Amino acid sequence: MMDFVNQILFAAGLLFLVSILATVITPRLGVPLLFVFIIIGMIAGEDGPGNIHFADFRLTNLAGTAALAVILFDGGMRTSFKTFRVGLGPALSLATVGVLITMLVVGWLSSVVLDLPLAQGMLLGAIVSSTDAAAVFSLLSNRTVSLNSRVTSVLEIESGTNDPMAVFLTLGVIAYLQSPDTFTAQQFLFLLVEHMGIGGVLGLAGGWLLARALNRLQLNESLYPVFALFSCFLLFGLTALLGGSGFLAVYLAGLLVGNRKVRALASIRRFHDGIAWMAQIGMFLILGLLVSPHKLLTIALPALLIGLVLILAARPLAVVISLLPFRFPWREQAFISWVGLRGSVPIVLATFPWIAGIENAGLIFNIAFFIVLVSLLLQGWSVPLAAQMLKLYIPRTGARVKRLEVDLPGQSGYEIVSYKLPVDSSHIGRRPKELPIRDHSRIIAVTRSGHLLSYREWGVLQAGDFVSLLVAETDLERLDTVFKAKRQRADAAASRQFFGEFEISLEAAAKDLAESYGVKLPESTAEFNVGQLVLKFLPRPVVGDRLRLGHIELVVRRMEGGELREIGVRLPRE
Amino acid sequence: MKLNEILGADRVVSGGTYTSKKKVLEDLARLLNKGASGVDANDILTSLSSREKLGSTGLGHGVAIPHGRMGGVEGSVGAFMRLKHPLDYEAHDGLGVDLVFGLLVPQNATEAHLKHLAAIAEMFSDEVFCKKLREAGDDASLFALLNSFKPGN
Numbered sequence: 167m168m169d170f171v172n173q174i175l176f177a178a179g180l181l182f183l184v185s186i187l188a189t190v191i192t193p194r195l196g197v198p199l200l201f202v203f204i205i206i207g208m209i210a211g212e213d214g215p216g217n218i219h220f221a222d223f224r225l226t227n228l229a230g231t232a233a234l235a236v237i238l239f240d241g242g243m244r245t246s247f248k249t250f251r252v253g254l255g256p257a258l259s260l261a262t263v264g265v266l267i268t269m270l271v272v273g274w275l276s277s278v279v280l281d282l283p284l285a286q287g288m289l290l291g292a293i294v295s296s297t298d299a300a301a302v303f304s305l306l307s308n309r310t311v312s313l314n315s316r317v318t319s320v321l322e323i324e325s326g327t328n329d330p331m332a333v334f335l336t337l338g339v340i341a342y343l344q345s346p347d348t349f350t351a352q353q354f355l356f357l358l359v360e361h362m363g364i365g366g367v368l369g370l371a372g373g374w375l376l377a378r379a380l381n382r383l384q385l386n387e388s389l390y391p392v393f394a395l396f397s398c399f400l401l402f403g404l405t406a407l408l409g410g411s412g413f414l415a416v417y418l419a420g421l422l423v424g425n426r427k428v429r430a431l432a433s434i435r436r437f438h439d440g441i442a443w444m445a446q447i448g449m450f451l452i453l454g455l456l457v458s459p460h461k462l463l464t465i466a467l468p469a470l471l472i473g474l475v476l477i478l479a480a481r482p483l484a485v486v487i488s489l490l491p492f493r494f495p496w497r498e499q500a501f502i503s504w505v506g507l508r509g510s511v512p513i514v515l516a517t518f519p520w521i522a523g524i525e526n527a528g529l530i531f532n533i534a535f536f537i538v539l540v541s542l543l544l545q546g547w548s549v550p551l552a553a554q555m556l557k558l559y560i561p562r563t564g565a566r567v568k569r570l571e572v573d574l575p576g577q578s579g580y581e582i583v584s585y586k587l588p589v590d591s592s593h594i595g596r597r598p599k600e601l602p603i604r605d606h607s608r609i610i611a612v613t614r615s616g617h618l619l620s621y622r623e624w625g626v627l628q629a630g631d632f633v634s635l636l637v638a639e640t641d642l643e644r645l646d647t648v649f650k651a652k653r654q655r656a657d658a659a660a661s662r663q664f665f666g667e668f669e670i671s672l673e674a675a676a677k678d679l680a681e682s683y684g685v686k687l688p689e690s691t692a693e694f695n696v697g698q699l700v701l702k703f704l705p706r707p708v709v710g711d712r713l714r715l716g717h718i719e720l721v722v723r724r725m726e727g728g729e730l731r732e733i734g735v736r737l738p739r740e
Numbered sequence: 741m742k743l744n745e746i747l748g749a750d751r752v753v754s755g756g757t758y759t760s761k762k763k764v765l766e767d768l769a770r771l772l773n774k775g776a777s778g779v780d781a782n783d784i785l786t787s788l789s790s791r792e793k794l795g796s797t798g799l800g801h802g803v804a805i806p807h808g809r810m811g812g813v814e815g816s817v818g819a820f821m822r823l824k825h826p827l828d829y830e831a832h833d834g835l836g837v838d839l840v841f842g843l844l845v846p847q848n849a850t851e852a853h854l855k856h857l858a859a860i861a862e863m864f865s866d867e868v869f870c871k872k873l874r875e876a877g878d879d880a881s882l883f884a885l886l887n888s889f890k891p892g893n
Contacts, residue, residue: 668799674793678793683850696794716850739858
């Protein structure tokens with residue numbers, strides 16, 4: 167007996183350590199991490215050298231569900247309400263209509279290709295219908311360029327909100343398959359309302375309660391994150407027991423907690439980041455262990471076909487239709503289509519039919535698994551390339567090197583941030599206290615060539631200095647612009663090329679702009695100022711958006727809390 | 741674009757001392773007038789000033805490129821002034837301006853001429869080049885330096 171325990175601990179330790187070490191190497195190779203975790207699981211499994219025989223679908227389902235709950239809670243906490251301004255509508259449309267379209271297309275095709283009854287095909291369609299953007303963001307984060315905030319907001323919110331829909335559809339189709347004669351469309355609709363309604367209400371109530379409890383309770387400092395974790399499980403379980411969507415509930419609860427002033431939020435976030443990583447790794451390892459790779463080979467061809475149709479037809483169709491009312495630029499639509507990565511959710515959902523005892527459950531599991539592999543590999547690998555080819559990168563603005571949230575007793579909403587002064591920063595030669603910093607924020611340290619300087623040694627700022635500040639979260643964006651003043655030459659050139667040569671005042675009359683650059687404006691805008699002109703054609707602008715006027719372009723340079731702040735004019739070039 | 745088609749040696753001056761942006765633009769208009777004799781210096785000033793009302797033409801790091809579009813001008817006309825002391829020009833980086841390149845473009849054929857403006861902005865974004873301009877001895881060597889500019893030097 168002890169031997170068994172020791173073996174489990176040994177195997178778990180080894181597998182997690184290898185996976186964690188893989189996070190160091192793989193970003194350089196551009197391979198999606200999730201793919202690596204799953205491969206490590208497969209190598210350790212029955213067909214690999216590890217030779218671990220694991221076929222417990224129930225345990226996998228439990229572990230997968232728990233892991234997803236934690237990941238969604240964490241995802242909710244990290245989603246800022248600010249992103250809702252441009253992202254909420256399109257993301258919700260993708261998460262509902264988009265998921266449904268994906269299911270219908272893939273479901274129909276699967277039933278044809280695999281010669282299954284239509285309902286079983288739809289089950290497969292439902293299982294693979296939701297996306298996982300976590301992988302995408304890890305691929306995009308460590309670059310000197312970034313995507314515009316409309317694209318990132320939509321992807322972020324979509325990936326958090328489409329899982330409940332996929333879970334619901336899967337459960338709905340399973341319910342139908344279990345009693346096809348008595349299951350009616352009304353029941354299906356009722357199930358939808360019950361699922362989302364209970365999930366939504368309990369999620370919001372639970373989040374509100376959790377935030378209050380965290381602020382009221384006097385606990386040992388280390389217990390706050392644990393309290394939040396088990397509240398998340400409690401909420402999930404309770405909601406699901408009452409017939410609601412636990413996934414939706416924990417996501418909403420996370421969203422509420424993450425966007426309110428909550429005590430110990432910083433340590434809760436940090437703890438949950440770690441837990442979410444562990445959940446992510448653990449889930450993929452188990453999923454890799456669970457699959458029997460030799461069985462994948464037999465279904466490789468049809469699964470590849472279905473996977474490619476999902477990527478090349480179903481997802482783009484779903485995106486185009488879902489985003490129709492929002493009129494996204496085609497490049498952004500193409501990118502969002504390509505970033506329809508399938509992650510852990512489909513594989514976890516694929517264990518549901520097993521547990522429910524549905525016919526062909528094994529086949530459906532293997533196909534879903536294969537599709538996830540294809541998607542992770544094909545799309546995960548090429549996401550940065552796709553962004554580049556679609557010209558969606560915008561130069562990163564800001565010199566911030568490190569960000570660390572801290573809890574001040576009785577306060578929240580403060581962070582400690584550090585900036586590194588580049589060689590050509592315009593602050594070099596100034597005294598630190600001459601930096602334009604608002605009252606609530608203050609400089610707490612200056613580090614020069616590896617040494618923390620005492621206050622008296624600060625002198626004037628030099629290139630390469632790290633300036634650490636305690637700042638109010640609301641002041642962060644402004645400080646970023648203060649510190650970005652004059653970046654390195656190559657960056658500055660790229661930035662100028664992108665954001666335009668000159669700044670144009672938002673209050674200037676549009677007709678003066680037209681006069682200066684020989685542009686014809688539509689009659690209706692004759693009395694507009696430049697800001698109104700931009701908003702007329704770009705009603706929900708994000709940084710990097712352009713408005714072409716004759717030979718020139720107006721570019722959105724800076725936004726602050728949803729408000730237009732700075733516009734540049736971009737001249738034509740040779 | 742060749743700069744010598746736009747800029748004449750008589751339109752490069754240095755050493756002036758100014759206390760206001762308005763005065764700089766007045767002198768710049770007069771200077772540009774030498775290369776665009778068909779128009780009135782006051783009209784040039786009006787054109788430059790109305791462009792400045794849209795937002796400062798300061799590029800940052802001490803450079804400004806006032807420009808305007810005018811009827812009666814044949815091709816792009818440039819003029820360059822180096823001020824003795826940096827002057828507040830409401831540039832976005834808050835630094836005073838001491839290198840001022842003025843450009844007039846004709847009313848028609850705008851794209852080609854806007855490209856000239858872009859090329860000049862590009863040229864003055866090169867900080868090494870700007871440093872040389874600040875160190876140049878007299879008007880003649882300033883003119884030579886401007887004409888010899890090649891991107892990436």
